[in-house]
Amino acid sequence: MDRSSPDLAQARHRMVDTQVRPVQVSDPRIIKAMREVPRERFVPADRAAIAYADIGVPLAASRVLMEPRIIARLLQSAVPLGGERALVVAAGTGYSAVLLARLGLSVLALEQDPALAALGAALSKELAPAVRFVTGALRDGFADAAPYDLILIDGAVRTLPDALAGQLAIGGRLATVLWPQGKVGSGVLAEHSTLGLRARQQFDASTPLIPELLAAPRFSF
Incomplete structure (x- = not known):
């Protein structure tokens, strides 16, 4: 499908109305950003037609672009505020990073796959220059720019990596999908205080789990 097709713009609005808003995502800033950011640009051209389906869209051999409703709920749970500093881990091609930038945050996007990072950097330069x-x-995060007010892990993990917990500011939040071995997965928000990191479902x-984080050090809570 042609990425400039008006059908994709219509699909973007249907995505918000049928997948995002029905799961209690009510922040008007998130809804506006998801209506405006062309999700089809962040997936391979031959998968543009499924960019707005309620599925994770494969980006590379082992990585996916998360389902729209999950991204939206994680963002709403994290309560991102304009002017905050955010780190997106496993940023892929940058869709979530661009959404956060559209919400007024200064965003650093960390990606391990050079090809995905190059594409994400190009898209961000065009769509959200506040993303770097x-x-x-x-698993190492990016300590050089820490501390962060918000860390978003863009995919599922078995455990919360210790290095990322240490890069949050006091009062900072970490949002991700936590899927322990043998248990049900859940979107979680972990808040950093002087007593450590406290995660709430x-x-x-x-x-899908992020392969590069499967062997990350464990954080107990």
């Missing part, structure tokens, strides 16, 4: 892409090991969710 860096390439590096996902927000909603049931299952989305």
